[in-house]
Amino acid sequence: MGIPKISVIMLTYNRERLIDRMIECILAQTFRDFEFIIVDNGSTDHSGAIADQYAVQDSRIRVIHRERGNIGSGRNAGLDTANGDYIAFIDDDDTCEPDFLEFLYKLAMENNAAVSICGAADKVFDEKRVMTAEEALTELFWRKKYNVQFPTKLVKSLLFMGIRFSETSKYDDIELMPKILGEANKVAYHGLPKYTFYRHGTNNSAWTTNHSLLTSETLDEYLRVYRERTEWLSEIFPASMTAWRYFELSFMISMVEKITRLGIKGCELQLGYMKKELQVHNKEFIGSGHIHEFEKSWIGEYIMKEITAREQLVFDSLADERSKKVFAARRNAVMRYPVDFAAYDSVFDFIQEFAEINEYHRQISLESILSNFATSDSKFILYGASKNGASIAEKIFAFNNERFNDCIGVWDMNPLLNGSDLYGIPIISPPRKIDVAQYSDIEVFVTPSVPVTLNEIIAFLLTLGFRQEQIITLGEFSSRECNYAEFEPFRQVYGDEEIFVDGGCLNFGSSLELLKACPNLKKIYAFEPGKNARTTIERNIHLSGFENVHLIEAALWSENKSLSFQNNSNSFALSSVEKEGDTLVEGVAFDSVVESDENITFIKMDIEGAELEALKGMRKTIRRCKPKLAISIYHKSYDYVDIPEYILSLVPEYKVFMRHYSDNIGESVMFALI
Known part of the structure; x- marks a missing residue:
């Protein structure tokens, strides 16, 4: 017998009543060019002996007897002796159609695909599609048409070079299948049912349908795999990073719902971890574009209510009304914007949100800023073209677009902006020295920024020869920091x-x-x-x-x-x-x-x-x-809850205060004393 086109690998352990059924299914295949490797994973019944009897009858069968190990180590033993161009893994308690191998092999050959996938009895769809690795992974994680389990899939043996199943994990499919698909040039699937899975209490995956079998060890393993998977997929396919993160959070909320609704015991630590992750990343999750309505409902029921309860405890512990205003402003910012606050529309959102509670600054009127700018008729330079500057420019343009006829340039400190433009005016970075003497009436409008940056800009403009009275800041910022x-x-x-x-x-x-x-x-x-x-x-x-x-x-x-x-x-x-x-x-x-x-x-x-x-x-x-x-308490979204909550858990008699020291999202401080 030459090199077979397919190596079929089946692991068996104490399946003497079932093993012959799957062996007969493989021997009845219409596709004949295969080798059949049966790995007896330390069976204590007659499973190994039954496999040996079949090997005597058919030369394509080879039996490996080994000491008891996990599924991954057994599958690796089969891979180490496999000779086929393609690998098919099957389970000893399932069944397959007579054209199972022929269907998968033809699908791979016709589409030059490294992986081919068929449907299963519980996942039937008459759709045929050829995908890139990234598309195949996205489809995999939706779990609508196929899942991570290796049966139903034919894999080019070259993809296993340097990749093996984990020999410590019980749940090797969820860890390895994404890596296999990630390496494939093409993945072809056709959802006709050629394989049937049988579920019973001794399956490793039985807990997915019988949740009473869920343990903390199982959940820890799944959470680890999801976390690591999100990290490496985000590196390989960064364009789909939000999707990879969504799938991890989707798993978490589904487990929170099941554990809470069914009252599953023993997973309290994991439940707390998942709730905290969903609290911290709830805006990212809800705003991902992938979320289902039922997941939004679960977030509201199991996560946001709990956040509200925790927030209320902290809020009630605050020592004065000023503290409660700071708390309310921080909570409002978290509820309105993503975890990193990157979605603030402009600096004016900062001003309007936080100026009222600022210990140092008075509230700044946007209308007065724009009015002051628009009534001037001098030539001007606009300094600042990033998010804040662009936002202000937009408002200026809407307020009086003719005013931009007097703009002789837009400057910025960020060299990446050099060569682009703002409302048709070229952005220059780093700013060039001009003959200020020729423009004695030039004004430089500096967009609001944090005090340190603002002072640096003003100092730089003075070195170029501008006079202090020529430099106008669009907003009033104190240089004071929190004392x-x-x-x-x-x-x-x-x-x-x-x-x-x-x-x-x-x-x-x-x-x-x-x-x-x-x-x-x-x-x-x-x-x-x-x-x-x-x-x-x-x-x-x-x-x-x-x-x-x-x-x-x-x-x-x-x-x-x-x-x-x-x-x-x-x-x-x-x-x-x-x-x-x-x-x-x-x-x-x-x-x-x-x-x-x-x-x-x-x-x-x-x-x-x-x-x-x-x-x-x-x-x-x-x-x-x-x-x-x-x-x-401003660097992370929920610091305003997490930090005072933790402090009060250590010393319940603390009096807790909150103060805010800027016109933006930063510089909120929690004070505590006995």
Whole structure:
């Protein structure tokens, strides 16, 4: 016998009453050019002996007897001895039609496909389609026409080079099939039913129909596979990233619904994890474009109601009305916009949403800004062409489009915008030097921005030769940042033995402010990861004249471990913890650093979204010392709920305040004290 066109691989374990049925199905195939590899996976009944009897009768059958292992290791044993151009996996308790192999092989040959798929008795559709790998994966995850199970599929053997089934997982199909389809040049399917699955209590997949069989171990395995699958598919097919994420979240909400409705016990930890993921990503899920109405209903029933309940508990714990206004503004922003707030229409959404609650700024009138701009008749340059600038330009154009006849250029700091245009006016980046003397009446309108960037732009324009009176900001922004030490309830209780923890000390600014407010400060712990900021911090420490500073070049975290950080090119400090950041730094749990007898009295943290993790790493200190807290609650969508909720779980008697310090989504702070 030469090299067979198909290797049929069947794993069997203690199926003496069923195995002959599937063997007879394969031997009755109209397609004859195959080898049949039966892997006896350590059976303790007569399954192996029955397979041996058939092997004596038909030379195409080979039987491998091995010690008991999982399904993946058994299938790998079959793959290791397979010689066929194509591989077909079948299960020992199922059946197939006589033309099963012929149908799949012909479908693959006619379409030059690396994978061909037929229908099953429970998935019948008279549709024929040839797909790319990305299309096939999308169809797979919808689970309407075919699923992840290998039976019903014929796979080019070359696709298994370097790819094998997991030998530790029970659910190898869901892990490997997407990888196989992802490597295929073409995938052809025709939904005529050529295979029949039989479900019974001993199937690994029986829990999908009998949910009482669901265990925490099973759910953990599925969640891991979905999570890893989303990650690698997003790298291979980034254009479909929202679809891959949707399918993962869809699985989660379906499991939340089943566990909750059926009262399934033993999966409480997994249920909590899935609910938290769906809470954090609910806007992404609902806005994906793939979601079904019943999934929206489940989100409302099982997720949003719970968020509302948690929010209410935090809201009721807030100590004053100003705190409740900040809470309401943050909640409104989360409800209206996606998890990263990228869908804000313009800077004016920021202003209108947050200016009223801002501790430093008065509310800015859009009408007065536009009116001031439109009534001027001077030539002008518009500085700022990104999202905020473009939004303002749109409003200016709508307010008085003739005003743009006086625009001699649009400038921006982002070099990627160079060569594009804004309402037909070329964008220049980086800005070029012009002969300002020839344009003594030129005005430069700078679009609203955060205070630091605004000040940088103004300083740059002055170096070009513009006069201060020529530079007009479209909006009023304070250069002040949040001064944690100024929070009035704190000022009333400062003592002589204050020990301050400056989490994310950046340039030591918060510590300097506290030294002014509390001159008898005893000690400072200052944390800043990376070496970029160290020179500035040490200089400011020296200038302060305060000697008892414990400067730690590390990131606050829930445990002592190395962390991947993203470097912020616009700052001398590192920015945020990222899965694939460009800098490796040490993370430390504060509880492992502080001396056991020290009474920590004040903890401040502004650490780019790592606040909750860092709080977990100082839980012992917080419980023991009950320090004053000033924690940023704006980096992640639900920080305004998660952080105060966690703090109150540690010290229920805390008084919790919230304050806001900008005209945009940033700079909301939670304060807490006894």
